[in-house]
Amino acid sequence: QKEVEQNSGPLSVPEGAIASLNCTYSDRGSQSFFWYRQYSGKSPELIMSIYSNGDKEDGRFTAQLNKASQYVSLLIRDSQPSDSATYLCASGGGTYKYIFGTGTRLKVLA
């Protein structure tokens, strides 16, 4: 069973701090990785995509990929209460079937 694993949380950080969310995957054939944000009762919203080893930055968000360690992370700088949500990690590309983790619940404390 090909899996994507995340710590379910909640991860609590104070407003203005850096939130660090982590994800591991089991399928070495995965070629692309995605982070989605999901507010309670809503559908997932794409935040970042990453395909190559290293860092990719977009505004307050930085995605990091280490294929050797099969590890993906998402850093959120200057965390805001509006960032409080569940963050889903997904892998794709091998079989066109995107596999999602269970999500990490982030709470940003004002």
Add this chain to the structure above:
Amino acid sequence: DTGVSQNPRHKITKRGQNVTFRCDPISEHNRLYWYRQTLGQGPEFLTYFQNEAQLEKSRLLSDRFSAERPKGSFSTLEIQRTEQGDSAMYLCASSMGGFNSPLHFGNGTRLTVT
């Protein structure tokens, strides 16, 4: 780009009834996916289409579930003889295809089976 559209947004049905959901993908996307999500879990893959061809179906999907995508446009997901365990959010997503294409989700259909 009007986004992925799903109807209805909510459906309440009695156990044993059949239900059908509709998904209209982003027009230029040739891949369409159905996922199911229950509370506290990530989206679980059900099936996907490339154009009108259904290329993969999860083994978790019982024979009560069927999906179609006639003419490679909109898709329907039907659940026959619903059970309380079918209560979930049913998510449709589309993508342009290719290894690096992300999924774009619709707002989902929340099914409650009483």
